[in-house]
């Protein structure tokens with residue numbers, strides 16, 4: 001073999017190795033589907049045990065399908081925490097990443113659906129409609145962390161009714177910080193057993209508007225003076241300060257109950273006792289078959305202006321620039337390219353996803 005051939009072969013091998021290592025790192029970071037989002041929709045549901053839920057007080061589907069960013073660690077942490085809670089409370093839990101469960105007969109097997117860091121366009125339009133009908137008719141839903149990111153942008157009903165504001169990014173540089181969480185509504189069933197405030201280490205999310213202004217009921221806020229709400233990357237700095245900064249909120253959706261909690265990036269988030277308590281209470285409360293009462297306090301009295309189960313749908317604005325567009329990840333990647341100072345993966349991770 002000539003020296004030139006050897007050189008070319010060596011260079012080609014080095015390139016293949018470099019690309020391979022790069023792709024492996026992207027995959028390992030959970031960002032694979034952030035860069036190459038999947039639109040795979042399942043058509044065949046998994047088999048549930050025939051006696052699923054028999055003798056149990058609550059039947060819970062923990063759904064963690066990720067067609068966009070995958071929080072491997074957070075999903076595993078939530079699974080451990082929820083399994084332990086279910087064991088203690090006598091709940092039946094079914095973990096799945098199969099969207100074909102989202103049909104009328106499929107969802108009828110559950111009282112609560114938890115979106116545990118579920119991301120992306122996970123469900124077909126038909127499955128979206130089945131979930132909307134099930135929830136509105138009295139189902140319960142708990143969304144955790146990236147269940148609220150912009151990867152769900154194409155599902156307008158979901159964003160408007162369950163999430164509220166548009167996700168504009170999470171802190172970066174550092175990616176997680178310990179901050180003070182304030183329990184704002186101490187009378188609500190979901191905050192029972194929580195201290196008035198607690199410390200929590202998190203990849204804090206920010207929104208273009210406080211869900212409070214959109215008619216959601218705020219349970220917890222994070223004190224922005226206790227951490228630095230900024231995205232720092234490659235020498236640039238963007239403030240994602242909100243002022244009023246809720247981190248857990250709920251609303252009635254027809255007869256159903258919906259609660260979204262922004263925390264849960266790392267597995268250790270679920271080991272923080274106050275947050276685990278909040279999630280336990282949230283599953284119990286969303287699974288309560290009593291009519292959802294806006295403004296309901298511990299004794300169930302409705303203090304809200306609207307009648308039980310008839311909360312007006314929030315008027316949600318269009319996703320703000322640079323996130324405008326059908327898919328946040330693509331828009332953020334384009335913005336990153338325009339700024340020419342960050343890789344698509346790094347910026348998209350901070351401003352569109354996870």
Ligand SMILES: [Zn+2]
Nearest residue numbers: 071203265354
């Ligand atoms: Zn995250």
